Amino acid sequence: MQRITITMDDDLVETLDQLSARRGYHNRSEALRDIVRTALAQEATGDNQQQGFAVLSYVYEHEKRDLASRIVSAQHHHHDLSVATLHVHINHDDCLEIAVLKGQMGEIQHFADDVTSQRGVRHGHLQCLPIDEHTELHHPHHGEHSH
Ligand code: NI
Structure with a gap:
């Protein structure tokens, strides 16, 4: 596992924290990991051979x-x-x-x-x-x- 630093607008951070709280994530990292996985799964949907x-x-x-x-x-x-x-x-x-x-x-x-x-x-x-x-x-x- 790697530790990364990301830059985000205040508004977006607030949105992330609200979403994270609503969905019951324990922290931002966990929320972001799932968001990336969802994006990956969506992308794969467009790949007919996958x-x-x-x-x-x-x-x-x-x-x-x-x-x-x-x-x-x-x-x-x-x-x-x-x-x-x-x-x-x-x-x-x-x-x-x-x-x-x-x-x-x-x-x-x-x-x-x-x-x-x-x-x-x-x-x-x-x-x-x-x-x-x-x-x-x-x-x-x-x-x-x-x-
Ligand atoms: Ni029925």
Whole structure:
């Protein structure tokens, strides 16, 4: 680990401290490390060849015309990407689905667009977790897990 000194406007430092407090970071370094990781993950999303995992979440109205079956069709069309899907009936009309995907970021983005662009799908969000074969992201304790 390296210690670095950075220069930042007062306003930006205040914003950083507020964000840090809101999200429960213990210090600025921890907050900044996560901000950089998020930026890195976002950048990887644009790299179609990049391999990784992704979490796609969305809310949809299950009785809206044939929306539920169109979503299932999209999932079957991209079955090779699907690791697991969690379905929660959040109220009388709406369902929340969380899909864990694995594969190329370009294909994952395409699948996410297929689902979230459907009429009646709301709160679509894709979180990408790129895998770097050489430096393991977010996992400094390699070797402790046997799986
Ligand atoms: Ni449901």
